[in-house]
Amino acid sequence: MIMSKLFSDKLISNILRFKRDQNGSVLVIMAVALVVILGMAALVVDVGALVLEKGRLQNACDAAALAAVRVAYDDSQTNARNEAEKYLDENDADYEVDNVIFNSDKTVTVSASSTVNYAFAKVLGIYSGTVDANATAVYGPVKSITGKKGVIGGVDPIGISEEVVRDEDFEFGKEYTLITADNNDIIGPGNFGFLALGGTGNDVLAKNIEEGCKTEVKSKVDTEPGAAGNKIETALKERKCPHTPSCTPTSFKKDCPSLLTVVILEEGIEYNGRDKAKIVGFATFLLSYIEKNAKSVKGYFIERTVPKNSEFVIDPGGEDFGLVASRLIK
Numbered sequence: 170m171i172m173s174k175l176f177s178d179k180l181i182s183n184i185l186r187f188k189r190d191q192n193g194s195v196l197v198i199m200a201v202a203l204v205v206i207l208g209m210a211a212l213v214v215d216v217g218a219l220v221l222e223k224g225r226l227q228n229a230c231d232a233a234a235l236a237a238v239r240v241a242y243d244d245s246q247t248n249a250r251n252e253a254e255k256y257l258d259e260n261d262a263d264y265e266v267d268n269v270i271f272n273s274d275k276t277v278t279v280s281a282s283s284t285v286n287y288a289f290a291k292v293l294g295i296y297s298g299t300v301d302a303n304a305t306a307v308y309g310p311v312k313s314i315t316g317k318k319g320v321i322g323g324v325d326p327i328g329i330s331e332e333v334v335r336d337e338d339f340e341f342g343k344e345y346t347l348i349t350a351d352n353n354d355i356i357g358p359g360n361f362g363f364l365a366l367g368g369t370g371n372d373v374l375a376k377n378i379e380e381g382c383k384t385e386v387k388s389k390v391d392t393e394p395g396a397a398g399n400k401i402e403t404a405l406k407e408r409k410c411p412h413t414p415s416c417t418p419t420s421f422k423k424d425c426p427s428l429l430t431v432v433i434l435e436e437g438i439e440y441n442g443r444d445k446a447k448i449v450g451f452a453t454f455l456l457s458y459i460e461k462n463a464k465s466v467k468g469y470f471i472e473r474t475v476p477k478n479s480e481f482v483i484d485p486g487g488e489d490f491g492l493v494a495s496r497l498i499k
């Protein structure tokens with residue numbers, strides 16, 4: 170009985186000690202687990218917030234650079250800087266414009282940063298993090314355009330002399346003659362204004378009108394003499410505006426097939442029959458008139474429209490014939 174009592178007392182005290190030790194262990198384990206859980210929460214929530222903020226800041230920076238480069242080109246660097254700051258201020262977040270740099274190649278770089286206050290990492294003594302972003306944009310006359318196969322876009326096989334653009338002092342919104350069989354002085358004897366891009370003959374020309382094609386400033390192209398007829402008229406009719414109400418020079422859909430990207434040809438040269446013509450730029454017109462057999466084609470001169478479904482390269486130092494664009498380069 171006594172033995173039994175001693176045994177049971179020892180057992181009870183051992184059990185109690187074990188329980189005490191275990192309680193201590195549990196506390197240590199819980200403390201370690203809490204740090205791990207907080208660390209994971211900080212990793213998921215706070216690092217997630219940083220990544221999200223970086224994306225938002227980059228988007229704001231991109232928009233600011235695109236806006237600033239346009240103002241720098243058309244107006245002044247001071248106003249361009251203000252424009253960049255305006256774009257970054259428009260966001261709810263507290264964006265800091267670190268720098269607006271006007272590079273020697275006429276591009277503009279906007280750098281900005283933003284501070285993110287941590288929700289969990291502050292338990293570990295880290296209160297905030299900073300993200301930064303920068304964007305470089307270019308703006309200027311379009312130097313080359315490449316259309317996509319089977320989609321209207323790219324360049325249209327129509328050329329007008331830069332002499333005509335200068336002499337007539339082209340104004341946006343006004344109607345001009347793009348093709349004429351009556352007055353060959355515009356391009357040269359036997360030429361109505363069509364170009365042979367990527368091939369010669371009426372079939373290629375009709376296909377190029379229907380689909381658009383690719384070409385580049387400073388390269389030379391062949392003229393397509395005497396090309397007019399039913400096939401060309403039909404191809405041009407495919408490019409008429411299908412919209413209701415119809416597109417106008419001041420209100421048009423950006424993907425309207427009636428937008429023609431016309432090639433501006435070097436002045437002072439009379440192209441005789443099929444001849445090499447040097448390209449100096451591009452202009453956009455809204456197709457307005459097609460005479461029978463395409464003997465006369467007219468269009469409204471439209472401000473700055475890069476054809477949809479096209480790749481294009483900008484030359485900020487090039488001459489502006491109407492087709493000007495901006496894009497991000499970094």
Ligand SMILES: [Zn+2]
Pocket residue numbers: 410411412415416421422425426427
């Ligand atoms: Zn339209």
